[in-house]
Amino acid sequence: xxxxYTQATETPHERAAVDAVLGPADSTWSxxxxxxxxxxxxxxxGHAARSQRDRLxxxxxxxxxxxxxxxxxALNYISRRLTIPPAEAYGVASFYxxxxxxPRPKTVVHVCEDLACKxxxxxxxxxxxxxxxxxxEPQCGGASMWLRSPCLGLCERAPAGLLTVAxxxxxxxxxxFVTALRVAAALEGKRDFGFAPTQPPQHGDPSLRLLRRVxxxxxxxxxxxxxxxxxxxxxxxxxxxxxxxxxxMTASKLMGRGGAAFPTGRKWEAVxxxxxxxxxxxxxxxxxEPGTFKxxxxxxxxPFALIEAMTIAALAATCDFGYIYIRGEYPLxxxxxxxxxxxxxxxxxxxxxxxxxxxRFDIELRRGAGAYICGEETSLFNSLEGYRGEPRNKPPFPxxxxxxxxxxxxxxxxxxxxxxxxxxxxxxxxxxIGVADSTxxxxxxxxxxxxxxxxxxxxFGATLRELIELAGGVAAGHRVQAVxxxxxxxxxxxxDELDAPLTFAGMRAIKATLGSGVIMVFDETVxxxxxxxxxxxFFRDESCGQCVPCRVGTVRQQELLARLAARRLHGSPDEERxxxxxxxxxxxxxxxxxxxxTASSAVESALAKLNLFSxxxxxxxxxPV
Amino acid sequence: xxxxxxxxxxxxTLQIDERSIDVPEGSTILEACxxxxxxxxxxCYLENxxxxxxxxxxxxxxxxSRTLVPACSRKVEGGMKIKTDSERVRTSRKMVLEFLGSSxxxxxxxxxxxxxxxxxxxxxxxxxxxxxxxxxxxxxxxAGHHHASDGQTASTVAQPVKIDxxxxxxxxxxxxLCYKCVEACxxxxxxxxxxxxxxxxxxxxxxxxxxxxLPDSACVYCGNCIGVCPTGALMFSSEYEMRDAGTWxxxxxxSADTICSYCxxxxxLTVHAQDNKIVKVTSPADQDVTHGHLCIKGRFxxxxxxxxxxxxxxxxxxxxxxxxxxxxxxxx
Ligand SMILES: Cc1cc2nc3c(=O)[nH]c(=O)nc-3n(C[C@H](O)[C@H](O)[C@H](O)COP(=O)(O)O)c2cc1C
Ligand code: SF4
Ligand code: SF4
Ligand code: SF4
Ligand code: FES
Ligand code: FES
Numbered sequence: 001x002x003x004x005y006t007q008a009t010e011t012p013h014e015r016a017a018v019d020a021v022l023g024p025a026d027s028t029w030s031x032x033x034x035x036x037x038x039x040x041x042x043x044x045x046g047h048a049a050r051s052q053r054d055r056l057x058x059x060x061x062x063x064x065x066x067x068x069x070x071x072x073x074a075l076n077y078i079s080r081r082l083t084i085p086p087a088e089a090y091g092v093a094s095f096y097x098x099x100x101x102x103p104r105p106k107t108v109v110h111v112c113e114d115l116a117c118k119x120x121x122x123x124x125x126x127x128x129x130x131x132x133x134x135x136x137e138p139q140c141g142g143a144s145m146w147l148r149s150p151c152l153g154l155c156e157r158a159p160a161g162l163l164t165v166a167x168x169x170x171x172x173x174x175x176x177f178v179t180a181l182r183v184a185a186a187l188e189g190k191r192d193f194g195f196a197p198t199q200p201p202q203h204g205d206p207s208l209r210l211l212r213r214v215x216x217x218x219x220x221x222x223x224x225x226x227x228x229x230x231x232x233x234x235x236x237x238x239x240x241x242x243x244x245x246x247x248x249m250t251a252s253k254l255m256g257r258g259g260a261a262f263p264t265g266r267k268w269e270a271v272x273x274x275x276x277x278x279x280x281x282x283x284x285x286x287x288x289e290p291g292t293f294k295x296x297x298x299x300x301x302x303p304f305a306l307i308e309a310m311t312i313a314a315l316a317a318t319c320d321f322g323y324i325y326i327r328g329e330y331p332l333x334x335x336x337x338x339x340x341x342x343x344x345x346x347x348x349x350x351x352x353x354x355x356x357x358x359x360r361f362d363i364e365l366r367r368g369a370g371a372y373i374c375g376e377e378t379s380l381f382n383s384l385e386g387y388r389g390e391p392r393n394k395p396p397f398p399x400x401x402x403x404x405x406x407x408x409x410x411x412x413x414x415x416x417x418x419x420x421x422x423x424x425x426x427x428x429x430x431x432x433i434g435v436a437d438s439t440x441x442x443x444x445x446x447x448x449x450x451x452x453x454x455x456x457x458x459x460f461g462a463t464l465r466e467l468i469e470l471a472g473g474v475a476a477g478h479r480v481q482a483v484x485x486x487x488x489x490x491x492x493x494x495x496d497e498l499d500a501p502l503t504f505a506g507m508r509a510i511k512a513t514l515g516s517g518v519i520m521v522f523d524e525t526v527x528x529x530x531x532x533x534x535x536x537x538f539f540r541d542e543s544c545g546q547c548v549p550c551r552v553g554t555v556r557q558q559e560l561l562a563r564l565a566a567r568r569l570h571g572s573p574d575e576e577r578x579x580x581x582x583x584x585x586x587x588x589x590x591x592x593x594x595x596x597x598t599a600s601s602a603v604e605s606a607l608a609k610l611n612l613f614s615x616x617x618x619x620x621x622x623x624p625v
Numbered sequence: 626x627x628x629x630x631x632x633x634x635x636x637x638t639l640q641i642d643e644r645s646i647d648v649p650e651g652s653t654i655l656e657a658c659x660x661x662x663x664x665x666x667x668x669c670y671l672e673n674x675x676x677x678x679x680x681x682x683x684x685x686x687x688x689x690s691r692t693l694v695p696a697c698s699r700k701v702e703g704g705m706k707i708k709t710d711s712e713r714v715r716t717s718r719k720m721v722l723e724f725l726g727s728s729x730x731x732x733x734x735x736x737x738x739x740x741x742x743x744x745x746x747x748x749x750x751x752x753x754x755x756x757x758x759x760x761x762x763x764x765x766x767x768a769g770h771h772h773a774s775d776g777q778t779a780s781t782v783a784q785p786v787k788i789d790x791x792x793x794x795x796x797x798x799x800x801x802l803c804y805k806c807v808e809a810c811x812x813x814x815x816x817x818x819x820x821x822x823x824x825x826x827x828x829x830x831x832x833x834x835x836x837x838x839l840p841d842s843a844c845v846y847c848g849n850c851i852g853v854c855p856t857g858a859l860m861f862s863s864e865y866e867m868r869d870a871g872t873w874x875x876x877x878x879x880s881a882d883t884i885c886s887y888c889x890x891x892x893x894l895t896v897h898a899q900d901n902k903i904v905k906v907t908s909p910a911d912q913d914v915t916h917g918h919l920c921i922k923g924r925f926x927x928x929x930x931x932x933x934x935x936x937x938x939x940x941x942x943x944x945x946x947x948x949x950x951x952x953x954x955x956x957x
Contacts, residue, residue, distance in 0.1 A: 003818070003843065004817075004819075004842070004843035006834065006835075006837055006841050006842070007841075072834070072835045072837075075834065075835070076834075079834075085818030085819075085821070085843065086834035086843075087818055087819055087820055087821040087832065087833050087834045087842065087843065088818055088821045089834065090821065090823055090832065090833075090834040090835055091821030091822050091823045091832065094768060094823040094824050094825075094832075095768055095823075095824070095825050096768055097767070097768045097769030097770065099768075100767070101765075101835065102765070137770065138767040138770050139765075139767075147770075148770070150769065370768070370769060371768070371769075371825070388822065393678060393698065537771075537773050540771055540826060540827065541768075541769045541770070541771055541826060542769070542825075542826070543825070543826040543827070544825060544826065544829075545802070545822075545824070545825050545826040545827065545828070545829030546677075546679050546829075547678075547679050547680070547681050548679070548680050548681050548682070548721050548724055548725060548801070548802075549681050549717070549720065549721060549724070551802070551826060551827055551829065552724035552725070552727075552728050552827065553720070553724060554826070554827070555728075555774075555780050555826075555827045556724065556727075556751060556779075558773070558774065558776070559751065559752075559774050559775075559776035559779065559780065560776060561776070562773070562774060562775050562776035563775075563776035563777070566775065566776070568775075568776075568777065570750070570751075570752050571750070575750075579750055582716060582719075582720055583720065585713075585716055585717070585720070586716060586717045586720035586721065586724075588692070589684070589692055589693045589713055589716075589717050590681040590684045590692070590693050590717040590720075590721065591681070591692075592678070592679070592681075597692060
């Protein structure tokens with residue numbers, strides 16, 4: 001490919017950052033030594049470089065972490081090294097919220113402005129930051145800055161933040177219970193605010209299965225994991241073989257926990273059957289649905305379980321390689337997984353001859369960069385491959401043409417950590433837990449206005465009320481106003497619906513969804529209209545922009561909700577509401593992917609079930625003030 | 626027997642609006658609709674490009690499918706039952722047209738107003754258009770950080786026209802983001818990759834790297850992006866200037882085909898002229914050699930021919946013209 005580059009060149013710092021992930025450039029053709037002034041077309045860098053396209057995101061991260069932003073010269077250097085047209089590289093890079101293309105301060109405090117944090121008063125925090133620390137918008141300078149962020153997946157420690165410091169030794173840390181003082185301290189250079197995973201609220205409960213090691217077993221020690229029973233399931237998997245594993249998985253009736261509730265055994269069998277090679281397994285750890293934090297807690301506190309589960313999947317479906325795609329805002333989980341991968345390799349639990357049983361398999365960790373849509377499986381593939389995170393058309397499905405267009409298993413973190421127990425104790429024993437259509441235990445992210453927010457594990461069949469009580473209920477003197485189930489893409493339940501069982505069927509009956517397991521409780525002090533406005537703004541920000549119904553529909557929905565909330569309508573209330581319904585219908589019916597198809601669901605359920613925006617009248621019918 | 630051989634292709638039977646039709650295996654629903662003369666609007670679809678199915682104006686209702694499906698890219702399967710005029714289809718098409726009509730300048734999109742009328746679209750429902758963006762604002766939009774609107778005006782993609790070279794202009798206020806130009810500049814034709822989609826959501830836009838001006842980009846001025854653009858967002862400077870001056874008049878234009886003589890490839894050029902002046906050059910999309918795509922010489926060489934020897938136009942009314950081999954200067 002004959003590519004053209006602008007004259008901008010990289011600084012030595014930028015080059016060092018890129019070389020640290022891509023290795024030193026081996027030919028002057030691709031180093032950028034051949035400058036634009038003399039010859040602006042670079043020669044063929046050959047197939048080896050082209051097939052490295054999937055290194056684009058890691059290379060962009062490297063520059064962003066070292067410099068704080070990505071300059072034209074840095075982008076040119078990356079494009080040259082990887083033989084990517086610079087316009088395409090820019091198109092990819094500018095897709096992500098965590099990358100900046102104008103000089104940005106090295107210290108950035110991201111402050112969550114999303115639902116669970118709002119429920120506990122982050123609006124006041126943000127207003128104070130606006131007064132004291134700048135507007136929180138991308139276009140501001142200085143030595144440090146704060147920025148608004150969508151849900152950071154720390155909802156049980158709301159209000160939440162994330163500190164990122166670029167430099168030769170980059171530093172990232174989650175911030176819990178954020179106050180304006182904490183933000184100010186971070187902006188002034190304080191580090192190490194002491195974020196540490198804590199024991200889950202149900203700690204010590206002997207019925208815990210998925211959470212039993214969380215907060216109990218040292219997540220940094222492979223020996224500790226082994227001593228707690230780790231890798232016994234993998235040994236059994238070797239004993240019963242691929243077909244045995246597939247049989248147990250199917251018998252377990254495990255359904256995917258990432259939102260779509262697809263039977264996991266069927267997915268694995270489909271990939272196992274595909275003659276085309278190689279096969280991949282991808283762990284979807286992009287967890288960005290507002291209100292969701294369960295996968296983070298697992299990865300921070302039980303990373304080896306994920307590795308064991310993925311290795312079992314590799315054995316069952318002959319996957320040659322695995323990836324964990326983790327959202328870019330999870331620094332601690334990222335470090336813990338990285339450490340666990342290294343330890344597993346060092347102990348022969350990953351590599352050329354796992355456990356001496358002849359299995360060759362390894363896993364690579366890849367970081368997202370601020371894009372909710374990259375949790376959608378085909379968008380995740382595109383992102384990982386170095387393309388824009390736009391969902392692909394289905395069919396073909398991932399089991400046929402997934403990552404790198406090869407047969408691919410993609411599973412959620414929680415789905416996967418169910419696997420070791422299924423293999424160890426058998427699929428039938430697993431299926432005996434829970435209820436007929438929803439087997440096993442389920443993690444719920446209970447957050448918002450409850451006494452003890454956190455991740456809870458219960459067998460399927462528990463009711464919504466039981467979960468809320470488990471989490472200590474709403475504060476004394478307060479009552480439940482509404483519950484958001486499944487996150488921004490989910491639906492509301494009313495106080496009358498609290499006895500609904502949290503099963504796939506039970507949720508259908510109240511026109512809701514389990515989604516990613518979010519139970520966000522709002523007491524009567526919460527302004528639900530403001531929550532809907534925020535949900536609409538979230539989808540407007542997170543739409544990939546590929547298809548018209550969602551690209552424009554999410555904007556029109558946000559605008560309309562802003563009008564309803566401000567009680568300044570364009571037409572009669574009925575006209576505005578039927579317009580909102582039509583916007584919802586085209587998004588649901590004609591959007592390419594699940595984002596657009598569900599972008600109106602919480603809004604519609606709120607309007608149907610909760611008495612909101614009741615006194616909204618058209619602008620010209622209001623009494624003049 | 627080869628399946629790809631149209632003479633032997635297996636036939637698939639499906640139902641469209643309760644009418645049965647046989648089409649060759651591998652056809653799209655759109656092709657089946659067209660075979661039945663079902664009037665199906667399309668925007669991002671073009672015969673000579675890979676379907677991106679992004680606009681969703683062509684959606685139809687497929688029995689058994691939770692969502693509507695895009696006719697332009699969904700392949701037919703035996704036994705499919707399709708509705709092209711159901712309430713769901715009509716609503717989706719109405720809304721897609723309305724969304725575009727309220728956020729983009731669609732004044733030059735052919736057939737758009739007829740389709741809006743057909744489906745009862747009313748772009749005015751969203752209020753008056755918001756103020757156009759200042760130059761560069763949309764190019765600098767940061768993913769995930771929109772300025773929340775109060776909803777009193779309707780957000781649009783309006784922005785100043787980009788004029789940075791002599792050959793063509795880019796008026797992204799007219800861009801519906803159909804991806805056609807990106808495909809034409811990329812693997813579908815030109816393999817230059819000068820432009821791509823940048824940004825995200827409503828801020829997504831067609832852009833060069835860092836939104837640099839075209840002369841700094843990889844663009845080689847083949848004009849293939851102009852050739853496929855359905856909205857007039859990409860326009861020959863000649864046409865843009867005449868429209869600006871109010872002199873563009875398609876009723877007064879004549880066109881004729883000729884073979885480009887710049888090289889030996891033998892591309893067919895369609896030369897369009899008004900008032901005895903060449904105003905643009907295109908190539909037929911169904912032409913075997915070009916598939917509608919040309920290079921800078923065929924596309925823009927006439928400007929230099931015309932300057933040097935206006936008499937080349939004399940033949941236009943009577944048949945083919947010959948464009949001599951002239952040196953085409955690099956565009957500034
Ligand atoms: C907009 C969108 C975002 C998604 N985000 C996630 C996510 O963060 N994590 C996840 O596991 N699945 C997510 N999904 C679902 C995935 O597409 C996919 O169904 C899932 O990863 C499959 O794994 P499972 O079968 O184990 O549930 C998302 C889907 C959509 C449409
Ligand atoms: S529905 Fe939204 S997120 Fe999904 S492809 Fe369309 S624009 Fe992108
Ligand atoms: S003129 Fe040709 S090279 Fe330039 S952007 Fe258009 S298609 Fe690409
Ligand atoms: S410029 Fe034209 S061809 Fe390109 S995306 Fe916009 S409307 Fe489509
Ligand atoms: S971290 Fe704020 S809503 Fe999740
Ligand atoms: S024409 Fe089919 S989706 Fe655009």
